[in-house]
Amino acid sequence: LGATGGNENQYxxxxxxxxxxxxxxxxxxxxxxxxxxxxxxxxxxxxANWFIGRFVRKSAV
Structure with a gap:
């Protein structure tokens, strides 16, 4: 794979x-x-991760 993304840049x-x-x-x-x-x-x-984490922590209390 290397740093080029594979054959024909597929990756x-x-x-x-x-x-x-x-x-x-x-x-x-x-x-x-x-x-x-x-x-x-x-x-x-x-x-989004921060808001979802806040919501989950508040609902768990």
Whole structure:
């Protein structure tokens, strides 16, 4: 598999795609936009996890 995502990039994750697109192909602008989208997705998932955890802790008391 290595760092390329396997044969014909079949196992390529979003972070590997971001690295290849930004650094190997030199498209840093679109790669930065993808990085911001990944950060936004991470923050949304973290907030959902926090709210669900709060709800579960309150209902268990």
């Amino acid at each position: 390529e994750t979003l972070s590997i795609y971001l690295y290849n697109y930004g650094w190997n192909l030199g498209h840093l602008g679109p790669a930065a936009a993808v990085a911001w989208a990944m950060l936004a997705l991470l923050l949304i998932i973290a907030a």
